[in-house]
Amino acid sequence: xxxxxxxxxxxxxxxxxxxxxxVAEEAKKIPGVVFSESYIYMCxxxxxxxxxxxxKKYKLDGVVVANCSPSLHERTFRNVAARAGLNxxxxxxxxxxxxxxxxxxxxxxxATKKAIKVVEATVRRVKKNMALxxxxxxxxxxxxxxxxxxxxxxxxxxxxxxGYEVYLVEKTPTxxxxxxxxxxxxxxxxxxQCIETPKMTDVSQNPRIHLMTYSEIEDVxxxxxNFKVRVRHKASYVDWSKCLGCGDCVKAxxxxxxxxxxxxxxxxxxxxxxxxxxxxxxxxxxxxxxCTKLLYEKKVAEGRIKKPSKxxxxxxxxxxxxxxxxxxxxxxxRIEEIxxxxxxxxxxxxxxxxxxxxxxxGGKIPDVIDGLQFERLLCASGPTSxxxxxxxxxxxxxxxxxVHCAGSRDPAHGVAYCSRICCMYLAKQAYIYxxxxxxxxxxxxxxxxxxxxxxxxxxxxxAKEEEGIVFIRGKVSKIFQRGDKVVLWGADTxxxxxxxxxxxxxxxxxxxxxxxxxxxxxxxLRIPTDIYGWLQEAHLKLRPLETVTAGVFIAGAAQxxxxxxDTVSQASGAAGKVLALFSKPELTRExxxxxxxxxxxxxxxxxxxxxxxxAITIDPKRKVSVVNExxxxxxxxxxxxxxxxxxxxxxxxxxxxxxxxxxxxEDYE
Amino acid sequence: MKIAYYPGCTLKSTAKNFxxxxxxxxxxxxxxxxxxxxxxxxxxxxxxxxxxxxxxxAPIRNLIRVKEDGFEKVVILCSMCFNTLKRANxxxxxxxxxxxxxxxxxxxxxIDYAGDVEVLHFLEILRDEVGWDEIRKHxxxxxxxxxxxxxYGCLLVRPPEVAIDNVExxxxxxxxxxxxxxxxxxxxxxxxCCGAYNTVSNPDIVxxxxxxxxxxARQQGADAIILxxxxxxxxxxxxxxxxxxxxxxxxxxxxxxxxxxxxxxFGLPEDTYGFxxxxxNPEGIFKKAGERL
Numbered sequence: 001x002x003x004x005x006x007x008x009x010x011x012x013x014x015x016x017x018x019x020x021x022x023v024a025e026e027a028k029k030i031p032g033v034v035f036s037e038s039y040i041y042m043c044x045x046x047x048x049x050x051x052x053x054x055x056k057k058y059k060l061d062g063v064v065v066a067n068c069s070p071s072l073h074e075r076t077f078r079n080v081a082a083r084a085g086l087n088x089x090x091x092x093x094x095x096x097x098x099x100x101x102x103x104x105x106x107x108x109x110x111a112t113k114k115a116i117k118v119v120e121a122t123v124r125r126v127k128k129n130m131a132l133x134x135x136x137x138x139x140x141x142x143x144x145x146x147x148x149x150x151x152x153x154x155x156x157x158x159x160x161x162x163g164y165e166v167y168l169v170e171k172t173p174t175x176x177x178x179x180x181x182x183x184x185x186x187x188x189x190x191x192x193q194c195i196e197t198p199k200m201t202d203v204s205q206n207p208r209i210h211l212m213t214y215s216e217i218e219d220v221x222x223x224x225x226n227f228k229v230r231v232r233h234k235a236s237y238v239d240w241s242k243c244l245g246c247g248d249c250v251k252a253x254x255x256x257x258x259x260x261x262x263x264x265x266x267x268x269x270x271x272x273x274x275x276x277x278x279x280x281x282x283x284x285x286x287x288x289x290x291c292t293k294l295l296y297e298k299k300v301a302e303g304r305i306k307k308p309s310k311x312x313x314x315x316x317x318x319x320x321x322x323x324x325x326x327x328x329x330x331x332x333x334r335i336e337e338i339x340x341x342x343x344x345x346x347x348x349x350x351x352x353x354x355x356x357x358x359x360x361x362g363g364k365i366p367d368v369i370d371g372l373q374f375e376r377l378l379c380a381s382g383p384t385s386x387x388x389x390x391x392x393x394x395x396x397x398x399x400x401x402x403v404h405c406a407g408s409r410d411p412a413h414g415v416a417y418c419s420r421i422c423c424m425y426l427a428k429q430a431y432i433y434x435x436x437x438x439x440x441x442x443x444x445x446x447x448x449x450x451x452x453x454x455x456x457x458x459x460x461x462x463a464k465e466e467e468g469i470v471f472i473r474g475k476v477s478k479i480f481q482r483g484d485k486v487v488l489w490g491a492d493t494x495x496x497x498x499x500x501x502x503x504x505x506x507x508x509x510x511x512x513x514x515x516x517x518x519x520x521x522x523x524x525l526r527i528p529t530d531i532y533g534w535l536q537e538a539h540l541k542l543r544p545l546e547t548v549t550a551g552v553f554i555a556g557a558a559q560x561x562x563x564x565x566d567t568v569s570q571a572s573g574a575a576g577k578v579l580a581l582f583s584k585p586e587l588t589r590e591x592x593x594x595x596x597x598x599x600x601x602x603x604x605x606x607x608x609x610x611x612x613x614x615a616i617t618i619d620p621k622r623k624v625s626v627v628n629e630x631x632x633x634x635x636x637x638x639x640x641x642x643x644x645x646x647x648x649x650x651x652x653x654x655x656x657x658x659x660x661x662x663x664x665x666e667d668y669e
Numbered sequence: 670m671k672i673a674y675y676p677g678c679t680l681k682s683t684a685k686n687f688x689x690x691x692x693x694x695x696x697x698x699x700x701x702x703x704x705x706x707x708x709x710x711x712x713x714x715x716x717x718x719x720x721x722x723x724x725x726x727a728p729i730r731n732l733i734r735v736k737e738d739g740f741e742k743v744v745i746l747c748s749m750c751f752n753t754l755k756r757a758n759x760x761x762x763x764x765x766x767x768x769x770x771x772x773x774x775x776x777x778x779x780i781d782y783a784g785d786v787e788v789l790h791f792l793e794i795l796r797d798e799v800g801w802d803e804i805r806k807h808x809x810x811x812x813x814x815x816x817x818x819x820x821y822g823c824l825l826v827r828p829p830e831v832a833i834d835n836v837e838x839x840x841x842x843x844x845x846x847x848x849x850x851x852x853x854x855x856x857x858x859x860x861x862c863c864g865a866y867n868t869v870s871n872p873d874i875v876x877x878x879x880x881x882x883x884x885x886a887r888q889q890g891a892d893a894i895i896l897x898x899x900x901x902x903x904x905x906x907x908x909x910x911x912x913x914x915x916x917x918x919x920x921x922x923x924x925x926x927x928x929x930x931x932x933x934x935f936g937l938p939e940d941t942y943g944f945x946x947x948x949x950n951p952e953g954i955f956k957k958a959g960e961r962l
Contacts, residue, residue, distance in 0.1 A: 357837075358835055359837035359838060361838075361855075364855070478857050480856075480857035481855045482888070487857070
């Protein structure tokens with residue numbers, strides 16, 4: 001064996017603690033090592049050149065780079081090896097930064113000893129490394145975007161612009177998401193009806209985008225480049241191919257008083273409804289839980305009402321009113337199977353229910369509402385046509401209090417994080433409110449104002465200075481009803497005074513939480529969520545758009561609260577990732593994956609059961625494990641679970657692990 | 670149903686009206702309170718010093734008495750006794766080392782305590798075991814038209830791990846009022862501190878708080894404040910006399926234990942109401958209820 005060891009100083013990150021020169025000297029004594037050297041930044045151009053030239057000069061057949069985590073520079077040095085003509089999988093990283101220098105900075109001598117051991121163990125591993133060749137798999141060049149908010153819309157449009165087909169699946173009857181509910185957007189005060197509706201129309205008119213509204217993901221199988229997805233089209237009881245979107249059915253429907261989802265309960269809708277006038281597609285759906293006819297049919301089907309001997313005409317007013325005969329009471333859910341190569345999850349967010357904030361009278365006091373409800377009240381297409389009227393009596397409020405961090409940054413409410421957009425949207429709402437009600441007073445209770453976006457701080461200053469909005473630094477402790485007023489108790493932490501404030505309306509900047517049902521979706525997609533339920537990115541800094549499951553990307557607030565600017569940027573970024581995937585004729589996959597020795601394997605299936613990626617099947621004829629190399633992520637769980645030792649991870653076989661353990665435990669015998 | 674009953678000292682002295690009415694109400698609902706054959710002070714205030722084990726002896730000894738008398742559950746009326754016993758119980762359930770220390774110290778007791786007694790407040794029994802519908806069935810004189818301020822103070826809902834209800838907005842008293850035919854006001858002070866033992870050392874603090882809290886209850890339309898803690902009752906009711914001296918504009922407002930209004934609504938004999946122990950005579954409000962009927 002001819003192994004080279006390259007010890008990186010990482011500036012002072014490693015060299016400040018570890019005696020790197022000594023590590024390089026000691027490495028020379030390890031059997032099989034023919035070259036050992038340290039350098040200040042091994043990842044820099046001269047450092048890489050050193051490695052490349054040494055491989056050539058010394059005809060190395062194995063390389064150990066002692067530096068930072070393999071997640072940072074393993075790829076870098078494997079590429080160097082490839083350039084020098086060495087199989088990249090003969091290169092391994094000895095992590096002496098995150099695992100040695102940083103945790104042991106107070107005991108430098110011990111750290112140096114440990115670093116030497118880590119290097120020696122890695123050398124032992126490399127000795128048994130195989131020269132691997134990446135697998136190649138074909139790609140189905142169609143994409144699936146889940147979620148029809150602004151993130152999903154942008155991602156779908158970008159992929160379609162790149163020349164590929166996209167399925168856009170949205171669970172509600174229309175695309176547009178939360179953005180279309182807003183009055184105006186900070187800090188430019190564009191109205192979403194002006195800037196988002198054109199994009200919604202683009203989606204519906206783009207021949208490469210297959211729009212599937214009122215649909216949900218039933219299940220997902222397959223792997224990157226080759227996903228099979230079953231989509232459930234929920235019964236709408238309206239034949240959308242015939243429907244003209246005239247709304248005659250809605251006018252005819254006698255069932256009123258159902259809280260409107262779009263207006264967040266501030267107005268009513270009917271049992272058959274079109275979400276709003278700019279909906280895409282502009283078609284109605286029937287709410288089967290509320291429609292007289294469908295409820296009757298259900299009861300008959302369940303045998304709760306005796307089936308009449310001759311047909312009885314229950315309410316069919318919508319059907320009677322429909323000129324093109326689009327109403328179909330016989331409609332059922334349909335399952336459609338689609339095949340795609342990549343998936344973008346853009347399922348967005350919800351607001352924490354105000355009922356979770358009983359100290360603020362949430363759900364009890366009618367004039368305590370959440371941020372999205374106030375957006376609807378300020379929105380020209382909202383229930384009050386943009387005139388802010390309070391829910392209890394319809395009066396235009398003369399004083400409004402805005403409560404920041406209602407639930408956010410509050411572990412007692414299960415939300416330790418900052419929801420990021422509330423500071424800006426509450427300032428914006430106060431601003432718009434003041435433009436409607438010139439003599440109105442707006443008070444904002446904040447912990448601190450987080451206005452860290454382009455033009456954001458300027459907007460907040462304008463709100464303070466030009467609009468006379470009162471910013472009070474302090475939390476609100478309690479909100480209650482007194483007569484027809486709402487009273488807030490709080491503190492002004494700048495003056496140190498307790499405050500009691502009587503207002504007409506309170507707007508709570510409630511915490512953003514993940515969309516309902518996203519956990520189930522994530523498990524269908526085999527992607528993890530964090531402790532709050534936000535979708536987990538592969539790496540927060542360097543792979544924020546990817547998930548650990550290859551071919552599944554994330555965009556928008558499904559990952560974490562973000563504003564429209566960031567959401568759209570991320571959506572385009574995720575679309576770019578998909579386009580990059582589609583730009584190659586076939587995919588290469590890391591070959592450091594599991595492999596079953598079929599001579600030993602008894603087909604017990606333990607490996608299949610522990611596999612988080614569904615990468616293992618048991619061949620029914622041969623009764624042995626088969627690893628799908630396109631799906632396996634090389635985590636090693638199967639290898640650990642295998643009772644017979646048949647399952648190994650390539651280049652991390654049990655013999656290699658034992659060799660490394662032997663080195664690590666030598667002194668402790 | 671028979672249940673062990675721990676009274677605590679105030680129920681036998683200044684808060685006799687609480688005990689008399691509670692036992693009568695429980696009997697009406699088919700619950701027999703079996704007073705512990707022996708009991709001592711609850712410990713008064715739960716000690717929060719982490720190495721202070723000696724102050725946990727009193728509450729734990731009472732829990733040993735429950736086991737001695739052959740019960741698994743104990744009902745408490747006084748909020749403070751409830752809080753102290755339940756928290757001490759929780760402490761030894763979570764910290765077996767301290768439990769061992771306490772048992773070792775009390776080696777003369779016949780039983781080693783194992784943390785297995787369930788400490789319940791009477792309101793929990795009414796809500797979870799009796800149920801509002803059952804209570805409604807026993808109402809003979811509905812309190813229609815009466816409006817009450819529900820007052821929990823701190824001890825029934827804090828800290829969250831011993832709370833009998835939602836910490837920020839408890840509503841068990843609201844439900845009770847409704848099943849008796851009365852209504853609850855939105856009372857923001859319902860979980861505020863009454864001033865507690867400041868009534869001894871800094872009575873002015875308590876007088877000011879009582880002035881504000883009673884006035885707000887009145888402003889919100891309450892006919893009386895309803896509570897379950899003798900100390901809160903002392904500060905909110907007994908102290909009203911001094912409040913009147915300090916603030917001539919102050920008008921007294923009746924303050925009652927929740928069991929007293931239950932006894933009235935159930936139409937139990939008048940000697941179970943215990944109104945003679947209430948410094949502010951509440952009889953007037955019930956007459957009002959009659960008139961409104």
